[in-house]
Amino acid sequence: xxxxxxxxxxxxxxxxxxxxxxxxxxxxxxxxxxxxxxxxxxxxxxxxxxxxxxxxxxxxxxxxxxxxxxxxxxxxxxxxxxxxxxxxxxxxxxxxxxxxxxxxxxxxxxxxxxxxxxxxxxxxxxxxxxxxxxxxxxxxxxxxxxxxxxxxxxxxxxxxxxxxxxxxxxxxxxxxxxxxxxxxxxxxxxxxxxxxxxxxxxxxxxxxxxxxxxxxxxxxxxxxxxxxxxxxxxxxxxxxxxx
Amino acid sequence: xxxxxxxxxxxxxxxxxxxxxxxxxxxxxxxxxxxxxxxxxxxxxxxxxxxxxxxxxxxxxxxxxxxxxxxxxxxxxxxxxxxxxxxxxxxxxxxxxxxxxxxxxxxxxxxxxxxxxxxxxxxxxxxxxxxxxxxxxxxxxxxxxxxxxxxxxxxxxxxxxxxxxxxxxxxxxxxxxxxxxxxxxxxxxxxxxxxxxxxxxxxxxxxxxxxxxxxxxxxxxxxxxxxxxxxxxxxxxxxxxxxxxxxxxxxxxxxxxxxxxxxxxxxxxxxxxxxxxxxxxxxxxxxxxxxxxxxxxxxxxxxxx
Amino acid sequence: xxxxxxxxxxxxxxxxxxxxxxxxxxxxxxxxxxxxxxxxxxxxxxxxxxxxxxxxxxxxxxxxxxxxxxxxxxxxxxxxxxxxxxxxxxxxxxxxxxxxxxxxxxxxxxxxxxxxxxxxxxxxxxxxxxxxxxxxxxxxxxxxxxxxxxxxxxxxxxxxxxxxxxxxxxxxxxxxxxxxxxxxxxxxxxxxxxxxxxxxxxxxxxxxxxxxxxxxxxxxxxxxxxxxxx
Numbered sequence: 025x026x027x028x029x030x031x032x033x034x035x036x037x038x039x040x041x042x043x044x045x046x047x048x049x050x051x052x053x054x055x056x057x058x059x060x061x062x063x064x065x066x067x068x069x070x071x072x073x074x075x076x077x078x079x080x081x082x083x084x085x086x087x088x089x090x091x092x093x094x095x096x097x098x099x100x101x102x103x104x105x106x107x108x109x110x111x112x113x114x115x116x117x118x119x120x121x122x123x124x125x126x127x128x129x130x131x132x133x134x135x136x137x138x139x140x141x142x143x144x145x146x147x148x149x150x151x152x153x154x155x156x157x158x159x160x161x162x163x164x165x166x167x168x169x170x171x172x173x174x175x176x177x178x179x180x181x182x183x184x185x186x187x188x189x190x191x192x193x194x195x196x197x198x199x200x201x202x203x204x205x206x207x208x209x210x211x212x213x214x215x216x217x218x219x220x221x222x223x224x225x226x227x228x229x230x231x232x233x234x235x236x237x238x239x240x241x242x243x244x245x246x247x248x249x250x251x252x253x254x255x256x257x258x259x260x261x262x263x264x265x266x267x
Numbered sequence: 268x269x270x271x272x273x274x275x276x277x278x279x280x281x282x283x284x285x286x287x288x289x290x291x292x293x294x295x296x297x298x299x300x301x302x303x304x305x306x307x308x309x310x311x312x313x314x315x316x317x318x319x320x321x322x323x324x325x326x327x328x329x330x331x332x333x334x335x336x337x338x339x340x341x342x343x344x345x346x347x348x349x350x351x352x353x354x355x356x357x358x359x360x361x362x363x364x365x366x367x368x369x370x371x372x373x374x375x376x377x378x379x380x381x382x383x384x385x386x387x388x389x390x391x392x393x394x395x396x397x398x399x400x401x402x403x404x405x406x407x408x409x410x411x412x413x414x415x416x417x418x419x420x421x422x423x424x425x426x427x428x429x430x431x432x433x434x435x436x437x438x439x440x441x442x443x444x445x446x447x448x449x450x451x452x453x454x455x456x457x458x459x460x461x462x463x464x465x466x467x468x469x470x471x472x473x474x475x476x477x478x479x480x481x482x483x484x485x486x487x488x489x490x491x492x493x494x495x496x497x498x499x500x501x502x503x504x505x506x507x508x509x510x511x512x513x514x515x516x517x518x519x520x521x522x523x524x525x526x527x528x529x530x531x532x533x534x535x536x537x538x539x540x541x542x543x544x545x546x547x548x549x550x551x552x553x554x555x556x557x558x559x560x561x562x563x564x565x566x567x568x569x570x571x572x
Numbered sequence: 573x574x575x576x577x578x579x580x581x582x583x584x585x586x587x588x589x590x591x592x593x594x595x596x597x598x599x600x601x602x603x604x605x606x607x608x609x610x611x612x613x614x615x616x617x618x619x620x621x622x623x624x625x626x627x628x629x630x631x632x633x634x635x636x637x638x639x640x641x642x643x644x645x646x647x648x649x650x651x652x653x654x655x656x657x658x659x660x661x662x663x664x665x666x667x668x669x670x671x672x673x674x675x676x677x678x679x680x681x682x683x684x685x686x687x688x689x690x691x692x693x694x695x696x697x698x699x700x701x702x703x704x705x706x707x708x709x710x711x712x713x714x715x716x717x718x719x720x721x722x723x724x725x726x727x728x729x730x731x732x733x734x735x736x737x738x739x740x741x742x743x744x745x746x747x748x749x750x751x752x753x754x755x756x757x758x759x760x761x762x763x764x765x766x767x768x769x770x771x772x773x774x775x776x777x778x779x780x781x782x783x784x785x786x787x788x789x790x791x792x793x794x795x796x797x798x799x800x801x802x
Contacts, residue, residue, distance in 0.1 A: 230652075459769070
């Protein structure tokens with residue numbers, strides 16, 4: 025084998041002067057988490073609105089929701105990020121385009137918005153599935169009680185729907201975290217990006233990627249446990265909903 | 268004077284020919300003899316060393332040099348047919364792909380330095396270049412310190428990005444470094460105003476500026492991040508026999524008039540695909556090195572006559 | 573706004589984009605889907621078999637692949653496959669693989685984890701009466717799986733499997749990180765060489781969109797025609 029192992033590489037100083045290689049990976053980890061959380065907030069906000077739209081009786085709302093979901097689901101995430109990052113500034117008037125390109129953390133904002141919108145389509149689908157899985161009687165009873173559609177959704181349907189879809193939403197959140205790695209193509213140096221940089225500076229390919237792998241597994245475990253706590257805290261006693 | 272290199276080559280061929288018969292082959296020579304295939308790693312956009320022409324075929328100064336090495340290998344192993352495969356590499360994949368056997372020779376614009384010698388070996392130097400940055404004239408940036416607080420692009424996996432990172436930390440410049448996958452992308456960042464500067468080897472910068480839509484808009488800094496450093500063609504570490512063949516082939520090429528002719532073809536004449544002429548005469552240090560080929564990683568060892 | 577754009581660049585590079593790029597993408601998608609399905613079914617069977625150890629190993633594999641970003645897995649396999657080849661074939665040096673083979677191995681291994689979960693759900697949804705009847709008829713485990721359970725599971729899960737294949741089709745664009753020439757990579761190369769980012773990326777987006785749209789439309793039609801057999 026031509027490869028020279030060196031597991032002590034993590035404690036050797038990195039050329040960017042911010043400490044050792046382990047610090048490089050950890051700073052990437054922090055950026056991954058920050059991007060994922062921002063993207064997730066956007067995804068939840070837009071996704072739940074669109075998901076609700078798709079279940080409304082109004083035909084226009086339904087079609088708009090459908091178009092939204094199809095638009096974001098049928099293009100690879102990478103292509104979407106490229107459109108936001110490379111194409112959008114060129115389509116705007118020169119001044120705004122230039123401003124967009126020169127924002128100090130452009131990759132971060134682009135990645136958060138791009139990934140957020142991409143995931144919002146999936147959140148929309150989950151929300152729709154959740155609402156549709158509720159017994160029909162719920163909506164009917166709400167109407168019988170004199171609640172408007174908005175009130176029915178707010179007080180009766182959505183609370184239960186969200187509890188039902190918490191397990192799939194957990195896996196969508198994990199997907200969001202994994203999808204942040206795609207942003208290395210637009211210059212966001214998150215965990216995978218830092219692992220790559222570490223590989224390039226130190227030539228220790230396998231050590232670098234093993235470090236990143238371990239950190240991703242760690243995130244997964246933490247998120248799964250956290251979500252389990254959340255599910256238990258929010259569970260409605262006696263209601264057997266979801267998986 | 269003209270016949271000496273030919274005699275030298277003939278002598279070398281007989282000597283090395285004898286050597287191959289006398290011992291078992293190891294390393295790359297063994298692999299090539301057994302499989303009948305040698306794989307060359309080429310670059311997308313390292314003009315004029317190794318890049319893709321209009322038909323997506325790799326051409327360039329380093330590619331021509333590697334063809335000479337391949338000829339020497341074929342002669343050395345006495346093969347009737349030697350298939351040459353081409354595999355694209357980037358700055359960040361070239362070393363791992365060489366180590367894991369995907370490519371046997373990396374023909375591009377790779378800097379020979381002591382750090383890399385821990386992982387790979389280089390054959391005789393084929394160029395000398397320093398790290399500089401290119402920017403638009405309108406940005407009015409002349410020294411490295413002018414880059415303070417700005418966004419600067421460079422290609423991942425290069426000595427350039429490493430030198431930029433180190434200078435950034437040492438001089439406390441707070442530069443936002445944008446890593447690009449390939450050299451063309453780094454230059455594109457400056458072209459599209461995403462970065463105010465791109466840090467690369469000055470010869471590569473010269474070729475990008477010359478080939479751009481508006482060459483007069485750009486200026487290459489006189490301030491350099493490093494001394495002129497040597498480019499070498501990479502091969503696997505500890506591959507003594509293969510290195511001998513490669514060294515002999517490149518030495519013969521440089522010392523004969525053919526080396527200079529090859530240089531002129533890529534640096535003093537029009538090159539595909541756009542018919543650019545880089546007009547870069549051979550520097551005195553490189554001329555001296557062609558006469559006395561060396562694979563030293565030390566920039567100070569390359570002096571003019 | 574569109575006056576300064578040169579959409580002719582698309583026409584000029586059409587051949588390269590589709591003959592080289594799209595062929596790579598579609599071939600990779602097709603072969604990876606097939607390989608992933610076969611390997612994934614094997615993993616699903618391992619998990620559902622009675623042997624605890626096999627089940628554990630399969631479970632760990634699936635969990636590992638599903639926890640890692642595809643980009644990281646692509647990097648891993650690109651550098652690792654030659655060494656794996658060397659270990660598997662016992663040769664004296666790392667096996668030389670090209671970009672396509674390495675990508676294919678990556679996607680088969682990665683997608684197998686997802687396909688295995690789908691097939692596992694499919695197998696578990698078959699009523700217990702089926703394998704019981706098969707056993708009563710004297711069929712071995714192998715024959716039961718091959719002739720009774722798997723065909724039904726496959727048919728029931730076909731829409732989901734096809735949807736996952738569409739996802740795989742889109743995921744192949746990620747080989748971009750290694751400058752491997754798939755459709756997006758080809759579009760990118762043209763874009764950077766000619767400075768036509770807007771035109772090429774919009775075109776690439778449109779192509780992916782149209783293909784995925786048509787494919788998912790096809791899957792929806794298929795879903796309507798396949799009845800869920802209990």
